[in-house]
Amino acid sequence: MSRIDDLIRDVCPNGVPSHPLSEIVEVNRGGGTPARSRDDFWGGNIPWASVGDLSVEGIHIADTRQRITEAGLENSSTNLISRGDVIIAVKIAPGKAMIAGRDMAINQDLRGLTLKDSVLSKFLVYYLQTISVGGSGTIVKGISNKLLMKTKIPVPPLEVQDEIVRILDNFSALTAELEAELEAELEARRAQYEYYRDALLKPQPSEEMTWVTLDRIAENLDSKRKPITKVKREPGNIPYYGASGVVDYVQDYIFDGDYLLVSEDGANLKLRSTPIAFSVSGRSWVNNHAHVLRFDDVAEQRFVEHYLNATDLAPFISGGAQPKLNKANLNRIPIPWPGTDEVRKVAAALDRMDGLVNNLTSGLPAEIEARRKQYEYYRDRLLSFEEAAA
The missing domain is CATH 3.90.220.20 (DNA methylase specificity domains)
Structure with missing residues (x-):
């Protein structure tokens, strides 16, 4: 953290200015849904994103669950979002954001933002992960585009943004790699548990059992x-x-x-x-x-x-x-x-193995959760700035 702290002190001695999202956005596009009743609007080659597509791992959307045709694009209120634009939800998960990994259309629950040169797309997405943009609604939570655009975003110099993005990219990759290793280990433990569980609990038929x-x-x-x-x-x-x-x-x-x-x-x-x-x-x-x-x-x-x-x-x-x-x-x-004594031994052995695999307060699942919390802690620290005086 000392390198980034030193850099901020050098280039932002008086703090980091914040701007409403509207001031750092060059183009703000809405989306829409082609008529579901028109088969010729669906199943084409144009990726069409909804809020559910923002739930994938990482910060880029490489593809979408549904696609539309050129006719669907032309005959609806949706817009084509360019590769590299920030896609942000205004309903269901307000403020959830990712970067378009390719040109794609979006539905009405999303906005597509082309940013000005003063802000890196990755920096904005990482920062939005640390805050709540608000939202209202009892059944479907949402925020208006007008209110979303009032969200304050810190805008340090590009060299600071670039260094923060570099650190978080590396940290994200390392965290994902460690999580993958732990998930593989957890899966192996589950398979091991199921193997021994079945061996202990499902004896072959015999006259002695x-x-x-x-x-x-x-x-x-x-x-x-x-x-x-x-x-x-x-x-x-x-x-x-x-x-x-x-x-x-x-x-x-x-x-x-x-x-x-x-x-x-x-x-x-x-x-x-x-x-x-x-x-x-x-x-x-x-x-x-x-x-x-x-x-x-x-x-x-x-x-x-x-x-x-x-x-x-x-x-x-x-x-x-x-x-x-x-x-x-x-x-x-x-x-x-097999008898009370054997039943107790089997139960104790399976309880120990079950605890290692499934108990969220210990064992491998807790280690995975700890890695995620560690990443979030350092991400939040990196993206917390002393605001410049007005």
């Missing part, structure tokens, strides 16, 4: 559940659980202790995008979308949790559009049961 149905090792407490409509819930700090986890927080509780909740209905029973079995501890309220199971031993509970999340339960799920795992089918799910 004991299998028990779920109702033999757990007490079902579904009869104690009480759904409460949202308008009747009294806010509090007790978690209110549904099929896939915490739905709300309420004032009272039904259960107090360690329990295993299992999704009773919902698309996730088939999609499995989140665990269908999850342990809860302490006071809780559970609605009628999650089964409630109580075990004599927490280690046995964790063993069953791991097993249910690793097993295809399709034979026990009924319903098409509305999948359901009813109580009778839940009770008859067979669980491999």
Whole structure:
């Protein structure tokens, strides 16, 4: 940081002036959407950007999810944005900005900015990452072009901008490389975890292995559940659980202790995008979308949790559009049961591996998050200036 600090002191001894965005923009273009009913307007060779296209990694948009034709461009209010222009959102994610990596059209939720020679496109995009441009709206957040253009932007000399961009480009590349390595390591750990989980939880059929149905090792407490409509819930700090986890927080509780909740209905029973079995501890309220199971031993509970999340339960799920795992089918799910001591060993081993892979407060996911926070910290420091006196 000392090099850039010294440079700023040398070339900006009295601080860095700020200007409204309108004063550093040469051309400000709006966008639009060709008529969806016209097939001849869509599927052409012209990239057409929307706010969703600003979610890619990096600061350049190389391509877009949708394309339009020359006819679509000519017969709509959209504009063609030149390569190198800054594309900035005015709706949904106001202030989110990237640089056009090629000529492209934009929709009405974006503006295309050609900057004056006094400001580098990359400098502006990096700076906009550090601030909020505001915006209003309860359903779709947005900011008017007029208000957006009033956003104050610091404008140091080009040599300072260039050095900041150089540092952030290098830092971004290094951070992306480290993240890629960590993501690869995390993926390898996940595969390793799944391999050992399956080896431990899915033994080959044999006469020596004991299998028990779920109702033999757990007490079902579904009869104690009480759904409460949202308008009747009294806010509090007790978690209110549904099929896939915490739905709300309420004032009272039904259960107090360690329990295993299992999704009773919902698309996730088939999609499995989140665990269908999850342990809860302490006071809780559970609605009628999650089964409630109580075990004599927490280690046995964790063993069953791991097993249910690793097993295809399709034979026990009924319903098409509305999948359901009813109580009778839940009770008859067979669980491999090598004995209490072995169950505890397996549960402990899987808990350790699961924590390393999935716990966001430790292990590799936390390391990835720390790298991102580190980058954001130094980016924000580099782009914080002492403003020049008026």
